[in-house]
Amino acid sequence: MSVAAKTGAGLVQITVPDLPGGAAEAVLERWHVGPGDQVTPEDVVAEVTVGRIRIEIEAGHSGLVEHLLAQAKGAVIAPGAPIAVIAARGEPDARREMSPLRAAAAPCPDLAEPPRPFRSPAAGAAPPPEPDETARVSMRDALRGALVAEMRADDSVLVLGENAAEQGGAYKVLQGLADMFGPRRVVDTPRLLQGVAGLAIGAAFAGLRPVVELRSFSLALQMIEQIVHSAAKTHYVTAGALHCPVVFRGPTGLAARSGAQHSQDVAALFARIPGLSVVQPSDAGDAGGLLRAAIRAPGPVIFLEHELLYGSDAPAPAQDAPLPRIGAARLLREGKDVTIAAIGLGVRHALDAAHALEADGISAEVIDLRSLRPLDSASVIQSVRKTGRCVTVEEGNPVGSIGDHLAGILMREAFDWLDAPVISCTNADVPMPYAANLEQLAQVGVTDVIAAARAVAYR
Amino acid sequence: MPSDTAADAPVTTEELTGFLRDMLLIRRFEEKAGQLYGMGLIGGFCHLYIGQEAVVTGLSAAARPLDRSITSYRSHGHLLACGVPPAAIMAELTGRASGLSGGKGGSMHMAAPERGFFGGHAIVGAQVPIGAGLAFADRYAGEDRVSFVYYGDGAAQQGQIAETYALAQMWNLPMVFVIENNRTASPGSPKQVELTALAAAHGIASEVVDGMDVLAVRQAGRRAAQRCRAGRGPALLEMRTHRYRGHSLADPAGQHSRDDTRRIRAERDPVEHVRRRLRDRGTGEDTLKRIDDAVREEIAEAARLARDAPEPRDDSLFDHLAMVQE
Ligand SMILES: Cc1ncc(C[n+]2csc(CCOP(=O)(O)OP(=O)(O)O)c2C)c(N)n1
Ligand SMILES: [Mg+2]
Numbered sequence: 001m002s003v004a005a006k007t008g009a010g011l012v013q014i015t016v017p018d019l020p021g022g023a024a025e026a027v028l029e030r031w032h033v034g035p036g037d038q039v040t041p042e043d044v045v046a047e048v049t050v051g052r053i054r055i056e057i058e059a060g061h062s063g064l065v066e067h068l069l070a071q072a073k074g075a076v077i078a079p080g081a082p083i084a085v086i087a088a089r090g091e092p093d094a095r096r097e098m099s100p101l102r103a104a105a106a107p108c109p110d111l112a113e114p115p116r117p118f119r120s121p122a123a124g125a126a127p128p129p130e131p132d133e134t135a136r137v138s139m140r141d142a143l144r145g146a147l148v149a150e151m152r153a154d155d156s157v158l159v160l161g162e163n164a165a166e167q168g169g170a171y172k173v174l175q176g177l178a179d180m181f182g183p184r185r186v187v188d189t190p191r192l193l194q195g196v197a198g199l200a201i202g203a204a205f206a207g208l209r210p211v212v213e214l215r216s217f218s219l220a221l222q223m224i225e226q227i228v229h230s231a232a233k234t235h236y237v238t239a240g241a242l243h244c245p246v247v248f249r250g251p252t253g254l255a256a257r258s259g260a261q262h263s264q265d266v267a268a269l270f271a272r273i274p275g276l277s278v279v280q281p282s283d284a285g286d287a288g289g290l291l292r293a294a295i296r297a298p299g300p301v302i303f304l305e306h307e308l309l310y311g312s313d314a315p316a317p318a319q320d321a322p323l324p325r326i327g328a329a330r331l332l333r334e335g336k337d338v339t340i341a342a343i344g345l346g347v348r349h350a351l352d353a354a355h356a357l358e359a360d361g362i363s364a365e366v367i368d369l370r371s372l373r374p375l376d377s378a379s380v381i382q383s384v385r386k387t388g389r390c391v392t393v394e395e396g397n398p399v400g401s402i403g404d405h406l407a408g409i410l411m412r413e414a415f416d417w418l419d420a421p422v423i424s425c426t427n428a429d430v431p432m433p434y435a436a437n438l439e440q441l442a443q444v445g446v447t448d449v450i451a452a453a454r455a456v457a458y459r
Numbered sequence: 460m461p462s463d464t465a466a467d468a469p470v471t472t473e474e475l476t477g478f479l480r481d482m483l484l485i486r487r488f489e490e491k492a493g494q495l496y497g498m499g500l501i502g503g504f505c506h507l508y509i510g511q512e513a514v515v516t517g518l519s520a521a522a523r524p525l526d527r528s529i530t531s532y533r534s535h536g537h538l539l540a541c542g543v544p545p546a547a548i549m550a551e552l553t554g555r556a557s558g559l560s561g562g563k564g565g566s567m568h569m570a571a572p573e574r575g576f577f578g579g580h581a582i583v584g585a586q587v588p589i590g591a592g593l594a595f596a597d598r599y600a601g602e603d604r605v606s607f608v609y610y611g612d613g614a615a616q617q618g619q620i621a622e623t624y625a626l627a628q629m630w631n632l633p634m635v636f637v638i639e640n641n642r643t644a645s646p647g648s649p650k651q652v653e654l655t656a657l658a659a660a661h662g663i664a665s666e667v668v669d670g671m672d673v674l675a676v677r678q679a680g681r682r683a684a685q686r687c688r689a690g691r692g693p694a695l696l697e698m699r700t701h702r703y704r705g706h707s708l709a710d711p712a713g714q715h716s717r718d719d720t721r722r723i724r725a726e727r728d729p730v731e732h733v734r735r736r737l738r739d740r741g742t743g744e745d746t747l748k749r750i751d752d753a754v755r756e757e758i759a760e761a762a763r764l765a766r767d768a769p770e771p772r773d774d775s776l777f778d779h780l781a782m783v784q785e
Contacts (some may be wrong), residue, residue, distance in 0.1 A: 155716075198619060225582060226588070241572055
């Protein structure tokens with residue numbers, strides 16, 4: 001793949017092509033060429049990754065490499081971003097020209113289109129001050145910052161993961177940590193997941209605070225016996241003799257076009273287990289604090305991230321902002337007609353739906369559940385007492401979903417306030433298919449949320 | 460077969476007396492647990508260690524005070540060997556508030572980390588990578604400790620154990636893998652392969668040991684621990700031992716034939732072995748009897764307490780779950 005943009009005077013920029021799944025960014029893995037090298041259109045000039053997907057960028061033109069724009073391995077680059085300039089010879093490959101050309105954009109990291117920020121939680125009547133738009137943080141940097149802060153504060157905190165030191169982990173959250181903390185505290189693990197899970201749990205029993213990075217929570221299914229039995233239950237069955245302060249973190253939910261065994265949401269699966277805490281930040285502003293709270297928690301925490309959110313950004317929280325309490329939901333938007341309680345990527349859909357519903361005169365209140373165990377059902381009940389209606393949004397499959405669990409609680413504890421049955425928006429009850437159209441059909445989206453909100457509002 | 464004989468292991472009479480007492484404590488405890496089980500005072504799973512006493516007793520003698528250990532569901536002997544009072548273990552078996560786990564765990568879920576014992580794990584093999592984590596933590600902290608990680612022959616071919624061999628070798632973990640090979644695993648052992656070869660494939664040094672001889676066990680344990688302490692990485696000891704009883708009290712399968720057990724008991728019983736050595740050194744019958752009586756009394760008292768103790772309070776149901784904020 002390659003997109004070459006003409007810059008005039010025979011100079012052509014090689015830019016990052018559109019990325020799979022519409023990803024907003026890729027990570028530079030390595031250069032195959034350097035300044036002065038001759039290239040032909042098919043020559044691979046660089047490799048980038050989007051999640052687990054490795055993409056080769058071809059020159060698209062013949063000529064001499066003038067200079068490289070994005071130098072460092074690990075640099076985060078957006079589609080359309082120029083990465084190299086070549087002095088072109090001859091005509092560009094016609095096939096390449098069929099790719100949409102983009103105007104040369106400014107170099108990263110300013111390149112990433114800032115996603116619409118979430119509204120800040122409405123605290124009482126006073127609207128919160130407008131966040132300082134200059135101080136923004138990406139989800140990836142927020143997570144990394146949390147790790148750095150906790151590792152600095154406490155020598156017992158360490159990170160283990162595949163390519164943790166070598167490549168900064170699958171999504172570069174760990175980028176640079178090995179340089180800061182060395183191989184003792186940033187540990188590359190082989191793909192021996194049962195073994196690594198048990199080892200991290202044992203290390204926690206012995207007093208460390210390991211943070212295990214998974215390149216996908218699908219892989220945690222090879223660890224689940226250790227997580228469920230050894231991490232979650234041992235504290236209880238030994239009457240508190242053993243403590244297990246371990247964090248398992250990594251992406252869950254949609255992994256675009258990755259198929260059923262990589263693309264799935266495990267939130268509800270883990271949320272069923274007493275003894276675990278399960279949290280999932282929905283935006284970059286909340287992610288850092290939540291991860292710090294998870295690392296400090298006295299017991300095991302399943303910390304769920306989302307591949308599509310690593311590059312998202314949000315106003316950076318103040319340095320001295322108090323850490324969130326695990327088990328507390330966030331009110332992201334006030335409304336009076338319907339409560340939308342959502343998780344992870346579902347929070348985006350909820351906010352987008354709320355925005356669209358506003359045009360129809362339906363005022364939606366949006367709650368980011370963010371902690372699935374403990375589940376802050378009290379906040380949802382409080383909201384439903386006001387709105388009388390509730391829609392939930394999550395990516396998991398419907399059976400045993402968080403939404404249905406919440407619906408059950410609302411039925412028992414807020415029956416008199418409900419004006420309509422609760423609707424749980426989830427993925428379809430199928431393993432995630434590969435084909436683009438089927439994948440989209442299976443995946444919960446904003447239109448599902450809008451339809452559900454209209455249904456419960458009888459509009 | 461066994462690579463060591465007791466002959467070259469110097470031992471004092473005092474040490475021998477200690478071994479006798481420690482092994483008798485385990486044996487009498489397990490016999491009493493069997494009785495209480497028969498009386499319906501203990502429920503569910505209860506895996507007895509009778510016949511294997513020399514393994515944990517010898518390795519505990521090889522260990523230093525701060526060393527760590529971890530084992531499977533067959534854990535009563537390990538708890539006793541690290542000094543947990545029998546009454547606390549027995550009360551756990553009867554599901555009482557004064558049990559080591561407050562009645563929440565039962566036979567398979569007890570731990571005493573302050574004594575270096577990290578449980579008590581019910582799923583076959585799960586304790587092995589966890590044990591590697593204990594050793595990992597010590598290496599991380601620069602602590603001069605060794606972790607003794609026990610598992611059975613039925614577990615020894617598991618994937619997670621092969622993974623642990625790889626991790627332990629790769630990170631040079633100060634741990635001793637201890638296979639308690641009683642050549643039986645309910646509901647049936649996997650076809651026996653050379654268990655040490657599985658570890659050797661990962662470069663782990665190993666030894667086959669006469670697990671019925673507490674002195675041979677101690678010697679081998681010392682060698683293995685010394686290897687760890689010298690920074691030469693993990694070691695494995697395959698203890699050839701014999702379990703006299705069935706797999707568990709609820710599941711008498713996985714038992715050796717009665718004749719086999721009778722013969723081994725007569726010829727190689729670990730407790731009798733030490734008693735004989737003491738006799739050879741001139742220890743009188745009255746001394747031996749005094750030891751036995753004291754142990755019986757201690758166990759009888761533990762059983763009495765375990766029977767009389769109250770059940771856990773109803774409101775303890777949700778204790779030890781608040782894992783988020785303390
Ligand atoms: C993964 C798993 N499978 C099966 C069981 C049931 N089970 C408990 S003990 C056991 C036999 C294990 O034998 P071994 O490892 O030789 O130990 P031993 O009982 O002889 O001490 C089995 C099959 C279990 N607890 N965990
Ligand atoms: Mg066995």
